[in-house]
Amino acid sequence: MYDPRSKELDRTLFSLDVVCTVAAFLVAFWARNLLLPEAGQLNLYSHIFLLPLLLTLLILFLSYFGAYQNPRYATFMGYAWAIFRGMALTIGVLLSLLFFLEIDYVSRMVIIGFAGLGFVALVMVRAAMLAQFRQSLQDGSGALRVLIIGTGERARELARNLHEQAEWGIKIVGHLDPESQRIGSDINGVPVIGNIDQISQCLKSNVVDEVIIAIPRSLLEDAEHIAHACEEEGIKLRFMADIFNVQVARVSLAQVGNLPLLTMEPVAQDESKLFAKRVFDLTVTLLAMPLVLPLMAVVALAVKLDSPGPAIFVQQRVGLRKHLFPMFKFRSMYMDAEEKMKEIEHLNEAQGPIFKISNDPRVTRVGRFIRRTSLDELPQLFNVLRGEMSLVGPRPMSIRDVDLFDRGIQRKRFSVKPGVTCLWQISGRSDLPFEKWLALDLEYIDNWSLWMDIKILLKTVPAVLFSKGAV
Structure with a gap:
């Protein structure tokens, strides 16, 4: 906008x-x-x-x-x-x-x-x-009148984009150039009406709503003179923020005291839609609780009767922006499972940093059932209520797995909250290699919508019932 x-x-x-x-x-x-x-x-x-x-x-x-x-x-x-x-x-x-x-x-x-x-x-x-x-x-009564500082390719691209995207119409009053010899020429039909030193006179002689600086970094020392001229005339000043050759999803400006901060975000998410996602998570989770709590009580009792130890297993997982949080699960392994991890590391059947084996000796009898049916994940609904997870999002990973990431792009998954279910959950689960798992996570991040969350939740039910790809 x-x-x-x-x-x-x-x-x-x-x-x-x-x-x-x-x-x-x-x-x-x-x-x-x-x-x-x-x-x-x-x-x-x-x-x-x-x-x-x-x-x-x-x-x-x-x-x-x-x-x-x-x-x-x-x-x-x-x-x-x-x-x-x-x-x-x-x-x-x-x-x-x-x-x-x-x-x-x-x-x-x-x-x-x-x-x-x-x-x-x-x-x-x-x-x-x-x-x-x-x-x-x-x-044409609502057209915005703009003066562009610059005549190079960046200025031409700016003019094209303004005509395409200015919601209420645009009128480019003219261009100013550092070089006086270009005065009188035109840029895509718009005249060069002066050089930068003449900006005060140009602003006095023309009706201008905004001035936009579109000159290279090497000429930014002229910006102070331009800013003073705009301040005197009470005219808004903008400048093109593509001063670094990086691809970003959103650029915004914040202010700390008197210092302006230019923010470049690789993953841009609309705050109102994130709020809608949070309301959706809370609504669905709270409505589901009367049905889920009795089931959780039965599972907890089965876990306790099957093997010694607490019914709930708490493990530190890596969440939004790599902050650690305690993730809740029903315990599906014997109490010494963490200690035995090194003994069976060589049996890992999964590619990449994750660890999976089809007949893990650490898993209890009840544990095999609740893992296959994903009942062990039910306590994560409390993580959703606490705001640490969402119903849908990349699955939260352990510190061990994250430490084994070998490419930076793999950490992009931490730009959103982890979820109870995800595209991976409905696309094969443990049958998928890690690279495909990661690709699905990135696809979700780049194309997220509330409607996508609803579809994933609906598809999760048959995926869980038929235990597709479960280990």
């Missing part, structure tokens, strides 16, 4: 969504009392408590499905489909919570009525926004 007006539009759209959501809920409540008086009058205070949860879920899902996509790249039908999915998922989660928590005093008719009214209101807001945006593009 280049144009700051897009952020302003996002804030406006968010505010309108909140207002429309609250209004639709109140209208649905009023309509229920008006149309069905014989069923009894509902108490507003018994329903109003739903609004914070309703707003949180709806805004979260609207954001995830693209209801806040920039109007330059969106269509009316695209917005309508995003709102429909966001609303449907919100209502689905809300009704599920009411059912599991046995809350009977909340009218389902109010919720269904809200869904219809809210959908229509949110769609109408975006229809009006699209019409206003397209009118602005047509008459």
